[in-house]
Amino acid sequence: MIKxxxxxxxxxxxxxxxxxxxxxxxxxxxxxxxxxYVDEPYSRVYGNMFKIVDADCRDDDxxxxxxxxxxxxxxxxxxxxxxxxxxxxxxxxxxxxLSADFRLKNVNVYEKWYGxxxxxxxxxxxxxxxxxxLNRENIPDARLLANPGCYTTTSILTLYPLIRxxxxxxxxxxxxxxxxxxxxxxGAKLPNLYCEVNESIKPYGVTTHRHTPEIExxxxxxxxxxxxxxxxxxxxxxxxxxxKEYEEGNAGGKKALTISFTPHLVxxxxxxxxxxxxxxxxxxxxxxxxxxxxxxxxxxxFIRILPEGTCPETRWVEGSNFVDIGFKIDERSGRxxxxxxxxxxxxxxxxxxxxxxxxxxxxxxxxxxxxPPVFP
Numbered sequence: 001m002i003k004x005x006x007x008x009x010x011x012x013x014x015x016x017x018x019x020x021x022x023x024x025x026x027x028x029x030x031x032x033x034x035x036x037y038v039d040e041p042y043s044r045v046y047g048n049m050f051k052i053v054d055a056d057c058r059d060d061d062x063x064x065x066x067x068x069x070x071x072x073x074x075x076x077x078x079x080x081x082x083x084x085x086x087x088x089x090x091x092x093x094x095x096x097x098l099s100a101d102f103r104l105k106n107v108n109v110y111e112k113w114y115g116x117x118x119x120x121x122x123x124x125x126x127x128x129x130x131x132x133x134l135n136r137e138n139i140p141d142a143r144l145l146a147n148p149g150c151y152t153t154t155s156i157l158t159l160y161p162l163i164r165x166x167x168x169x170x171x172x173x174x175x176x177x178x179x180x181x182x183x184x185x186x187g188a189k190l191p192n193l194y195c196e197v198n199e200s201i202k203p204y205g206v207t208t209h210r211h212t213p214e215i216e217x218x219x220x221x222x223x224x225x226x227x228x229x230x231x232x233x234x235x236x237x238x239x240x241x242x243x244k245e246y247e248e249g250n251a252g253g254k255k256a257l258t259i260s261f262t263p264h265l266v267x268x269x270x271x272x273x274x275x276x277x278x279x280x281x282x283x284x285x286x287x288x289x290x291x292x293x294x295x296x297x298x299x300x301x302f303i304r305i306l307p308e309g310t311c312p313e314t315r316w317v318e319g320s321n322f323v324d325i326g327f328k329i330d331e332r333s334g335r336x337x338x339x340x341x342x343x344x345x346x347x348x349x350x351x352x353x354x355x356x357x358x359x360x361x362x363x364x365x366x367x368x369x370x371x372p373p374v375f376p
Contacts, residue, residue, distance in 0.1 A: 004031075
């Protein structure tokens with residue numbers, strides 16, 4: 001059994017990790033970490049775990065947890081893990097971090113967008129970006145895994161085949177995304193109160209949302225990989241291209257990819273829907289685009305390419321680790337509209353973290369995650 005510890009187990013993403021790991025046939029939770037609820041029964045914090053979890057919450061002593069766990073999930077605010085991680089801890093256990101501390105390779109970009117100094121920049125090069133379907137070959141050997149964000153997972157997976165195959169002009173990419181309120185976390189915040197959110201929809205973080213550089217960096221890797229494949233032949237490892245050419249922010253002398261990204265808050269508990277617009281670089285047909293998606297996702301269990309004319313909906317992925325993707329070519333404007341939907345708490349956070357854990361411990365990556373979506 002994999003002994004798992006969770007720091008931040010009483011946040012929404014942490015609780016989703018508990019829900020998934022409790023049912024995982026090869027995992028056992030040995031530490032329910034929560035700075036806010038030390039010594040309180042976990043089931044008192046989350047009543048859905050009554051008579052399922054009988055453990056009390058513990059503190060966030062990462063050093064002690066490293067002695068007890070094979071893997072540690074950190075569902076914590078930005079800056080926490082970078083401030084406490086050490087080589088000694090990484091020698092004893094693996095870490096899957098659900099914050100943004102190790103997602104971006106350029107420390108200056110991280111500090112600019114997150115407004116805090118990075119306490120462990122030496123580990124940025126080692127950290128593996130855990131977007132499983134695109135970086136699978138690098139995950140099994142990782143000691144430190146950066147689990148992607150919810151908006152980024154949706155946006156990157158929706159656009160990746162089009163970017164990798166150079167079917168769209170990267171300078172024209174616009175991502176318009178909608179999220180349920182659980183994405184803002186469990187903390188009490190005035191903008192997230194019921195009366196502030198219900199019967200309304202609002203954009204936020206316009207031109208400044210922290211997931212923007214993460215989307216740009218990963219899609220930049222894909223664009224570069226496509227260029228190298230055309231120029232030099234052969235398949236390119238995105239992680240290697242990113243490390244070699246992109247980490248200093250100049251894409252190996254090529255202009256870095258830039259997008260327009262606008263998130264919106266909608267009055268629902270769960271779900272992300274990203275609607276992505278871009279100009280096509282050729283007279284591609286529906287069959288051409290579908291072939292590109294099938295090339296990269298045809299054998300992916302958790303990515304469902306929808307039939308022609310079907311648009312993704314958050315209700316059809318709720319509670320699951322699936323990503324639904326659809327697209328429509330606008331022949332009048334020469335653009336494509338690509339759409340993706342997922343559950344921000346599962347594939348956008350905890351489910352993807354468990355998927356990565358499975359790979360890191362040599363298990364089938366679907367282990368414990370074959371959950372059909374919940375409806376209604």
